[in-house]
Amino acid sequence: MKRGQTLIPLEGVIGSRLGPALPESVAQPSSMIVTVEGIARQTLEQARTRLVVVGALFGLALLVVSGRLIDLAVLGGTGASNQNHMLPPADRVVRADILDRNGHVLATSIATASLFADPAKIIDAPDAARQLATLFPDITYGEFLQKLQGKSRFTWLRRHLTPRQQYDVNQLGIPGVGFQPDERRLYPEGSEVAQVIGYADIDSHGIAGIEQSFDGYLAKGTDPLRLSIDIRLQHILHREVAAQVDEFHAMGGGGLIMDTHTGEILAMVSLPDFDPEQPGAEPKPAQGEPDPHFNRMTLGVYEMGSIFKVFNTALALDSGKVRLSDYFDAWHPIKIGRFTIHDFKGDELPGYSSVAKIFEISSNIGSAQMVKQVGPEAQERFMDELGLTKKMSLEVPEVGTPRIPHPWRPINMLTIAFGHGISVTPVQLVSAICSIANGGILRPATLIERPDGEVPQGVRVISNETSDTMRRLMRLVVTGGTAKQFGNVPGYLVGGKTGTAEKIMLGAYAKKHANLSSFVGVFPMNDPRYAVFATIDEPHGNKKSAGFETGGWVAAPAVARVISSMGPLLGIPPVDADSPVIQAKMEIDVNPVGRHIAPN
Amino acid sequence: MIRITTLLWIALLVVAGGTVMHVSYQVRHVEKHISDLARDTRQEQEAIRILTAEWDTLNDPQRIDGLAKRYLALESTPIARVVTLEEIPLRPSEEQLANLSAAASAKVGKGPRGNSRPALNRPEEAAKGPPAVALLTTTTINTHSEHVTQAGNTAGEARLVLARVERR
Numbered sequence: 001m002k003r004g005q006t007l008i009p010l011e012g013v014i015g016s017r018l019g020p021a022l023p024e025s026v027a028q029p030s031s032m033i034v035t036v037e038g039i040a041r042q043t044l045e046q047a048r049t050r051l052v053v054v055g056a057l058f059g060l061a062l063l064v065v066s067g068r069l070i071d072l073a074v075l076g077g078t079g080a081s082n083q084n085h086m087l088p089p090a091d092r093v094v095r096a097d098i099l100d101r102n103g104h105v106l107a108t109s110i111a112t113a114s115l116f117a118d119p120a121k122i123i124d125a126p127d128a129a130r131q132l133a134t135l136f137p138d139i140t141y142g143e144f145l146q147k148l149q150g151k152s153r154f155t156w157l158r159r160h161l162t163p164r165q166q167y168d169v170n171q172l173g174i175p176g177v178g179f180q181p182d183e184r185r186l187y188p189e190g191s192e193v194a195q196v197i198g199y200a201d202i203d204s205h206g207i208a209g210i211e212q213s214f215d216g217y218l219a220k221g222t223d224p225l226r227l228s229i230d231i232r233l234q235h236i237l238h239r240e241v242a243a244q245v246d247e248f249h250a251m252g253g254g255g256l257i258m259d260t261h262t263g264e265i266l267a268m269v270s271l272p273d274f275d276p277e278q279p280g281a282e283p284k285p286a287q288g289e290p291d292p293h294f295n296r297m298t299l300g301v302y303e304m305g306s307i308f309k310v311f312n313t314a315l316a317l318d319s320g321k322v323r324l325s326d327y328f329d330a331w332h333p334i335k336i337g338r339f340t341i342h343d344f345k346g347d348e349l350p351g352y353s354s355v356a357k358i359f360e361i362s363s364n365i366g367s368a369q370m371v372k373q374v375g376p377e378a379q380e381r382f383m384d385e386l387g388l389t390k391k392m393s394l395e396v397p398e399v400g401t402p403r404i405p406h407p408w409r410p411i412n413m414l415t416i417a418f419g420h421g422i423s424v425t426p427v428q429l430v431s432a433i434c435s436i437a438n439g440g441i442l443r444p445a446t447l448i449e450r451p452d453g454e455v456p457q458g459v460r461v462i463s464n465e466t467s468d469t470m471r472r473l474m475r476l477v478v479t480g481g482t483a484k485q486f487g488n489v490p491g492y493l494v495g496g497k498t499g500t501a502e503k504i505m506l507g508a509y510a511k512k513h514a515n516l517s518s519f520v521g522v523f524p525m526n527d528p529r530y531a532v533f534a535t536i537d538e539p540h541g542n543k544k545s546a547g548f549e550t551g552g553w554v555a556a557p558a559v560a561r562v563i564s565s566m567g568p569l570l571g572i573p574p575v576d577a578d579s580p581v582i583q584a585k586m587e588i589d590v591n592p593v594g595r596h597i598a599p600n
Numbered sequence: 601m602i603r604i605t606t607l608l609w610i611a612l613l614v615v616a617g618g619t620v621m622h623v624s625y626q627v628r629h630v631e632k633h634i635s636d637l638a639r640d641t642r643q644e645q646e647a648i649r650i651l652t653a654e655w656d657t658l659n660d661p662q663r664i665d666g667l668a669k670r671y672l673a674l675e676s677t678p679i680a681r682v683v684t685l686e687e688i689p690l691r692p693s694e695e696q697l698a699n700l701s702a703a704a705s706a707k708v709g710k711g712p713r714g715n716s717r718p719a720l721n722r723p724e725e726a727a728k729g730p731p732a733v734a735l736l737t738t739t740t741i742n743t744h745s746e747h748v749t750q751a752g753n754t755a756g757e758a759r760l761v762l763a764r765v766e767r768r
Contacts, residue, residue, distance in 0.1 A: 094649070104656055104659065105652060105653065105656040108649060108652065108653045108656075109649070110646065110649050110650050110653055110761070111646045111649070162762045164762075186653050186761060188653055188656040188657040188659075188660055188761075189656075189660050189661075189662070190660070190662070192660075192662055231660075231661055232661050234661075235660075235661035235662050235665065236661075238662075239662075239665070489679070490679065490680070491679035491680055491682075492679065564679060565676060567679060567682075568676070568677055568679060568682050573682065573683070573684045574679045574680065574682055
């Protein structure tokens with residue numbers, strides 16, 4: 001061992017383990033300071049550094065542990081993991097309920113168990129199939145056998161068992177079958193609200209109506225979804241529309257109840273309808289038969305006929321170009337091109353008639369003469385403002401796009417004046433009617449309950465004065481006009497407008513017996529709160545309606561019955577139609593002194 | 601000296617070990633209790649869901665309407681009989697009654713309608729009979745939650761709903 005010039009002393013005891021590398025140090029006492037150099041020294045230094053690092057790490061770990069102990073014991077800190085013990089095991093997420101505006105359940109999910117099999121583990125498939133077939137009469141032995149002998153390692157045998165059925169299957173003790181927790185969607189109201197709610201498939205995925213449009217929200221299983229629908233009104237409307245469809249052997253029908261101030265849809269019926277728990281049960285409709293899954297109120301677009309005279313009259317009066325005291329020629333049919341506009345036989349008005357008379361008797365000729373004063377551009381603009389030219393936004397996926405003329409020529413203007421040549425969805429129509437009656441503010445229709453007092457701003461479409469006049473005119477239709485036989489409900493001031501449209505079939509107006517007969521009623525007319533709409537598709541006149549198939553005879557009775565049932569239910573106080581206050585609010589002069597406007 | 605320290609340590613170790621075991625058994629016990637409670641809660645919740653569905657099935661207006669038409673001789677209230685509370689006259693005081701009967705007895709013999717009952721505000725209403733205040737109950741539907749919770753595990757009694765599930 002050589003002695004160099006620079007020696008760095010190494011502290012610590014270096015024992016004999018250094019071995020033959022340090023022959024001199026062996027003999028020396030342990031207290032001596034030993035100095036080493038070269039490779040040995042490097043090794044020692046490395047070992048020392050390692051010791052220090054490991055020691056420091058252990059010290060740090062101990063420090064952390066004791067710090068945590070002090071935190072828990074002395075400071076009373078709580079670890080995040082503590083709370084996990086307090087929670088029950090995570091619940092299964094169940095699809096959220098759908099409620100009506102009063103909290104009545106329209107759609108709910110209940111926990112069920114579904115039976116599956118692993119065919120590879122089945123020992124005696126024919127025996128198992130035979131036993132299962134006795135438990136489930138809706139599935140045959142052959143179906144079970146086929147499933148149990150399949151190649152896959154997993155097959156559903158039957159979905160959604162009740163606890164009793166589950167118990168029975170357990171009693172069989174068949175190896176290779178098992179249960180999986182599942183959920184089943186239930187619709188306590190059956191078909192009555194089916195068109196609105198839609199339905200969910202066997203795996204609880206919404207595939208129509210509200211179930212589809214709110215699928216993501218409902219699947220999260222949080223708060224229930226509250227609709228604007230009132231199930232009591234829904235039942236009344238359903239009952240009355242169905243009664244009319246039956247009585248007049250119609251193809252179908254529909255109805256709507258809307259809050260005139262908020263745009264909330266309180267009831268919506270489309271017939272025929274379906275059972276949402278067995279949506280595929282009925283056979284596919286044949287050619288020309290109505291589809292039960294088709295929502296006429298939101299998806300169907302129809303020419304609504306004379307109901308459009310409400311908009312036409314409001315437009316004419318609000319433009320300032322037509323006064324209530326004006327008289328028009330409602331006698332001579334209008335010839336334009338190869339078309340002739342004429343009135344229903346028996347409803348013709350000889351000579352000149354006032355605006356009120358034209359509206360009351362629902363004259364096509366008079367309405368067309370009136371709109372001539374305004375022009376097609378203003379009419380198109382007004383229809384646009386009323387939201388009748390574009391696809392509306394509503395909370396269901398089934399929304400139809402209106403059919404409007406393009407370009408908007410004078411001939412279209414004349415036919416649109418009495419509701420032909422433009423097709424809209426009934427929801428759009430009723431929204432627009434609400435805006436005409438409620439003081440002139442259009443608010444979007446909705447199927448979701450608006451929180452209390454939260455009414456959207458809305459858009460003004462006509463002045464308050466025009467709206468007041470229109471209310472008087474709509475009242476006149478019920479007291480003396482086309483709906484006087486059935487539209488009136490003593491005690492409630494109902495106003496409204498009838499509409500009978502010839503249906504378009506294969507591009508041409510159809511034969512007799514192919515009408516869409518509708519009535520929209522608004523009440524109470526002195527301060528409108530509800531609009532009730534009913535439409536009957538292809539009614540066949542009978543003795544009771546004296547052979548008539550028009551809106552006033554076919555649809556108005558349903559609306560009147562709905563109003564007389566829903567009024568007391570909603571606590572609307574009846575009014576005395578003969579009281580002077582009401583008379584002053586509703587009166588209108590049918591034969592005022594005014595100018596005669598000649599057709600040009 | 602060394603022996604005493606060692607013994608002390610051993611004793612401490614035994615105590616510590618015993619405590620840990622005791623606590624761990626306690627925790628296991630409590631955890632079992634919690635999971636039992638959670639399972640019961642879930643079962644109750646599922647029962648409540650089924651019973652709610654049953655309740656709303658029973659309360660379906662269509663069903664109630666049908667049952668009412670079948671078993672009840674009642675009709676819906678005519679609108680003319682619905683009045684507001686303000687329209688119902690207050691009960692006359694003793695003095696007014698005395699005045700009225702005095703006036704009535706003075707008129708006795710003049711006509712068949714001379715009775716001592718106080719006239720109602722609106723004679724035409726009086727002629728139709730006493731104004732019946734229509735039952736304007738909004739709904740009985742919202743009161744079902746207590747029925748449901750009382751029912752507890754009786755979900756098996758939800759016959760209508762279970763029948764619908766079985767029907768597939």
